[in-house]
Amino acid sequence: MVTFTGPQIAEPLQRRAPDFNKLTGAKVEVITVPFSDLYQKILTDFATKTNSYDAIVFAPQWMGDYVPAGYLEDLSDRVKADTALQWNDIAPFFRDFSATYQGKVYSVPLDGDFQMAYYRSDILAKDNVKPPETWEDFLAIAKQYQGKDLNGDGKADYGACIALKRSAQSYWFFISVASAYLQSKGTSQGAFFDIDNNMQPLFGPNEGMLKALDTYKSMVALGPPDHLNLDVGDTRGLFTSGRCALSADWGDIGTLAIDPATSKVQDKVGAVILPGSKQVLDRKTGKLVACDATTCPNAINGVNHSPFAAFGGWSGAVNKAKDAKTKDAAFAFLSYMSQPAQANEDVTLGKTGFNPYRSSQFNNLDLWKKAGMSEKAANDYLGAIKASLQSPNMVLDLRIPQNAFYEGTALDTALAQFLAGEITRDAAAKQISDQWNKKTDEIGRDAALNAYKATLGVTR
Numbered sequence: 001m002v003t004f005t006g007p008q009i010a011e012p013l014q015r016r017a018p019d020f021n022k023l024t025g026a027k028v029e030v031i032t033v034p035f036s037d038l039y040q041k042i043l044t045d046f047a048t049k050t051n052s053y054d055a056i057v058f059a060p061q062w063m064g065d066y067v068p069a070g071y072l073e074d075l076s077d078r079v080k081a082d083t084a085l086q087w088n089d090i091a092p093f094f095r096d097f098s099a100t101y102q103g104k105v106y107s108v109p110l111d112g113d114f115q116m117a118y119y120r121s122d123i124l125a126k127d128n129v130k131p132p133e134t135w136e137d138f139l140a141i142a143k144q145y146q147g148k149d150l151n152g153d154g155k156a157d158y159g160a161c162i163a164l165k166r167s168a169q170s171y172w173f174f175i176s177v178a179s180a181y182l183q184s185k186g187t188s189q190g191a192f193f194d195i196d197n198n199m200q201p202l203f204g205p206n207e208g209m210l211k212a213l214d215t216y217k218s219m220v221a222l223g224p225p226d227h228l229n230l231d232v233g234d235t236r237g238l239f240t241s242g243r244c245a246l247s248a249d250w251g252d253i254g255t256l257a258i259d260p261a262t263s264k265v266q267d268k269v270g271a272v273i274l275p276g277s278k279q280v281l282d283r284k285t286g287k288l289v290a291c292d293a294t295t296c297p298n299a300i301n302g303v304n305h306s307p308f309a310a311f312g313g314w315s316g317a318v319n320k321a322k323d324a325k326t327k328d329a330a331f332a333f334l335s336y337m338s339q340p341a342q343a344n345e346d347v348t349l350g351k352t353g354f355n356p357y358r359s360s361q362f363n364n365l366d367l368w369k370k371a372g373m374s375e376k377a378a379n380d381y382l383g384a385i386k387a388s389l390q391s392p393n394m395v396l397d398l399r400i401p402q403n404a405f406y407e408g409t410a411l412d413t414a415l416a417q418f419l420a421g422e423i424t425r426d427a428a429a430k431q432i433s434d435q436w437n438k439k440t441d442e443i444g445r446d447a448a449l450n451a452y453k454a455t456l457g458v459t460r
Helices: 010-024 035-047 060-066 076-081 092-098 121-126 135-145 170-182 207-218 232-240 252-256 324-338 340-346 359-363 365-371 375-390 403-419 425-443 445-454
Strands: 002-004 031-033 055-058 116-120 158-161 244-249 269-273 279-282 287-290 315-318
Touching: 002 010, 002 035, 010 324, 010 340, 031 035, 035 055, 035 060, 035 403, 055 060, 055 324, 060 315, 060 403, 116 121, 116 375, 121 269, 135 158, 135 207, 135 244, 158 232, 170 207, 170 244, 170 279, 170 403, 207 279, 207 287, 207 403, 207 425, 232 244, 232 252, 244 252, 252 269, 269 375, 315 324, 324 340, 340 359, 359 375, 365 375, 403 425, 425 445
Parallel strands: 002 031, 002 055, 158 244
Antiparallel strands: 055 315, 116 244, 116 269, 279 287
């Protein structure tokens, strides 16, 4: 089984493999590669028929390349027949988006992914500062605390710790910022392309995208001196050691914050739905316009929130080319990892990188209290994820052929060049748009548009 180096995501697979071996006699070998290589490594292995891997734990939006080519086993009948998996307990969104492609199940969800904002609840409460509702609030709060001592060690700390590293996972955070300005009329509108304008990129030289780029760059100076070199592992460590007033991340910080071995912020962390914007893009004019009942029909207190299902949650799939016995064993291990007995513990451990994805995990507060969260912290944490899951304006991650090029190559490269001062804001927006258009033309504009439209509906 192949996945990324981690240590998160690989850790629970490696830890539970010996238990699975004792139960079944099946030996599980977990192979890890750097995240930046994972998509291509899997694709090349499949395409060359090398078939080194019996199973993969991967980003579900890559199904757009792996399923049409015939590389993944259809698991539809298996999941229905597997009572131990408790398939219907997996929240509808994750069954629908993370597991299913064109009506068939190809993966088993192991993780639920939404990005949200975290804040030091003790510090904000002491100073009577409200958690951020907009990205402007986020920047203002970060500015207020940048350079202050936040953990009592006499050293200057940071306003916001954000993963900005190139060739890592930072571009998903940029999308979390941009989505607030680009999608306001519901999930089916989409945040990446204009479906009413021949698949023209919204990630291009319009006022919404330019505002998002300005906001993103402002964060560089509101964190550590080496902010541009930090991945999520670094920023999470900084936040849980009490050195950051704010962060934005997946669900991992919520569980890392309760680990007594590493956290200095136990019961001092709040979580809210991703900040939004009071202005959104008018797609016809390319200008930002004020939120009102027409432009932002789902706004809360005049703020357009577009919570981003970044990545979609790590999922496991089985190599279709393998023999029947191997496929049975691979599916059995994925099922074992996802079954409530294992999953309900793993989602409460920060080291796993697994976040809640089963309905029972959202409804059972005892699970989280037993793990070390106070009732308030558990309600806060789960509430932020639930608000995202239930939002009519949830943004779904891009799931079209060659998704990894659009996000992991074109977008990531332009963002890194922009943050490093190598290109201007306007040049970055144009570069992304030009490269996305070129790739869409290569794929075929109609084919790409149809694939994109097919991913804009979701069961909540």
